[in-house]
Amino acid sequence: MFRPITDADSGASLNFSFDGRAMRGRAGDTVAAALLANGVQACRQTPVSGAPRGPYCMMGVCFECLVVIDGVGNRQGCLVPLREGMRVETQAGRRQPEEIPA
């Protein structure tokens, strides 16, 4: 969980959602930063054990902040600028064949 420092320039506010929950972010933030600022710590489950993971390096190296953005999976949240109306979802971990959409 992150919070803005007291004397930061708050900038323009953007609406987005995470797993269907409405959230607000600051224009200029990356998706990963916006999630942290909204108290989201885990944004994906690993495809191996299903363990929860959250942003770790914030600089495109670790791939822990992978999320689904507007239906496109495996996006690095720390590299994608937040946009108005973005639909962000948890990157699911282990999925079984029967869950595959036809």
Add this chain to the structure above:
Amino acid sequence: MSIARNITDLADRYDLLVVGAGPAGLAAAARAADCGLSVLLADENPAPGGQIYRAVGTTPVTRPAVLGAEYWKGGALLTRLAQSRAVLAPSCTVWSVAPDAAVGSVEIGVSLDGRARLIEAAEVILATGAQERPFPIPGWTLPGVMTAGAAQIALKSSGLVPAGRIVLAGCGPLLYLLAGQLAAAGATIVAVLDTTPRRNWRAAIAAFPDFLRSPYLAKGLALMAKARARLPFRNGVTDLSAEGEDRVTGVRVTRGGASETIACDTLLLHQGVIPGVNLSNAIGCAHEFDEDQHCWVPQVDQWFASSVPAVAIAGDGAGIGGAESAALRGEIAALGAAQRLGRLSREQRDAQAAPIRAALARSLRGRRFLDLLYKPAARFLAPPDDATIVCRCEEVTAGQIRDTASRLGVTGPNQMKAFLRCGMGPCQGRLCGPTVVELIAQAQGLSPAEVGYYRLRPPVKPITLGELAALPQSDAAVKAVVR
């Protein structure tokens, strides 16, 4: 300067591609453009500055004292680039660099805004910088455990600090700098757990006189003294683990033989930075193991040209030297490229480089002291606890790697991949490579230099099948031989 926001804004060919818009890349691009080269400066982040000058042109942090004077120096590099004729492509990922000596050009695979393209450059300067050294302790994969650099990026680019109780752990200048910045920003630091091995002083002391005459002394030591006086530092930490179920709730710390748990909401880890070698490795540049910095570095000549023709490597990606030296190395690499492309004579190049080289020598003075003093303890390079995850992507543990190395006689990281899949996830070994090498070296009684490193493959950043499928095809009509 012009900005390319669309893949179609890019030209088919540039004289020079610079990868990475940190200090080295900014300086290289501006210098090369001033020499008359057509330059593309590509960076996967939304704004230039790299990590050290992250978001220096766009940061919401208004009070200069929070980030410190060194940070704001980056603004001058942005201004210089803006006044040059270079093309800046933000949010642009370079996923392949393939020099072809026969054709005399370099094929570049780039992605921008969800679309991929192949373009060409006559010369390439990699200014991909550094990453933080992996810090594999039990529980480091828990949400709420991050790198110190990550917190610094959140502060610089978004004006965010961790809410609640923060513990910082590890060693090295960035850790102390961040502690000071977070404190200045009003964050709650409950402990700074210093893992600097006490006996490092013995190795480092010989390099101390040089350090006393170095630029690090003034800015670094003063900063650290201030941080140490004001913050809850605890020295001599010999063991660490992050605790919690589905997020971090505390840190188990051992010092002087006694252990305790410190409750926290965020744990920030750091034990130095190492060159990001994925791109230079995938290109096939020769690397060597730097014993002092304890990491792989690409081999470069005095113009920062790599072992592969048409590919130079500037900045911390060619060995850690800090922001100031990175920018200077970028300038020299640009002069080298301009000479190879015939825009400067050797004499012009050498004359222009001379004052930069002098400044570079000054900027690097004293570096060795820091390298030796903050060399991580062995147990934080090769985790002794078998259950500790080493490869975060594929969830491979230290015990599995040790066992495979000794029982199956696996002597190198590339063979290890075939057995355990370590290094085969999306981060492509960036977070496990150094640790896997360390563990194999330990099990086989070899040095990391003897063990070698992963052979990395393009794309160095993932591209989607759809992006690849939309590239022009060179051989689509060829039919399979089916019997």
Add this chain to the structure above:
Amino acid sequence: MRAPAGSADVIIIGGGIHGCSTALHCARRGLSVILLEKDHAGRHASGVNAGGVRQLARHIAEIPLSNASMALWHAIGDLVDDDCGFTSDGQVLVAEDEADLAGCRARVDDLALRGFHHEEMIDAAELRRLVPAVAESCPGGVVSRRDGAAIPLRATQAFKRKAASLGADIREGVQVTRVARDGAQWRVETGAGDFVAPRIVNAAGAWADRIAADLGEPVPLEVIAPMLMITARMPAFIKPVVILRGRKLSFKQFANGTVLIGGGYLGRAIRDENRTVLDWGKLAANAKTVWDLFPIMRGAPILRAWAGIEARMPDDLPVFGPSARHEGVYHQFGFSAHGFQLGPGAGAVMAEIIATGHSNVPIDGLGIARFTQTPASRTQA
């Protein structure tokens, strides 16, 4: 002349899956073996291929060897004490249209006449049962149900370890520089000294033409670099390996979810530097085929692409069997990018020929004489 650094009944040059398998089977027959490998076992084609264990769509001349090999693959753990990651979910050749399907039928009928029944025609319904994600338009295909896939480097190293445990002397990092007659023996010169043996096996893969040339049996070997790419872990959606009849494709999802895409598109091999260069334009064609055939794959992240260094013969068939010129020389190379499945069986047959002079598994049409003898001399022979 230097004193030899080692001697044995058999020296095998090359530590790919073929060299290691022959070493293992020779050791099982009680022969002493030295294996010389210039890098490490499985460093090149044997370690970085697609891992396909395939009888489907093989050339007639290879089928007996392939059959012998398949029996060993299905009990691979018994042979090498490691399952080699082998799974058997079949391989399916997908016909993209009716013309493809007619070609499939002709092939399966021809095999049946020759007494081979491992390939089986399937209609659209069975195709969709086996490969639910395949594009609607595909009318059917062929399945070889005992086929599958394994993990190439792991398999090659398992053969190496097992051979070593049976007494084979495996020398990695030892490059052969010259091969020459030395009385009744063969002298194999390396950077680590000379090795002598009455029998040698040339299993040097993409470097085998140099050994053959030393022996006065030059062959038209082409050094190729077949490219592969692999995705991040995807939801499980396909079990069998899929290949196409028309366009080039080999497509396999591992149990861990990653998808391996290949099909024989070639990069550029620089064999003297152990290096390959990818051709993204060809990989684009490869990706487009997958895009057409498996819509579910369109957003899949490609994590790595690579190419191995492999030997291809002009007729796409291996050079396998005794030398046409010399007593005690055997060739086992040029598998033309489909030798991985043959490894276990070819090693067994080669060891049998070395030990007994004969094997019941026919290897007609694979001998080196097809390249080294003129048509006239072949007629006389």
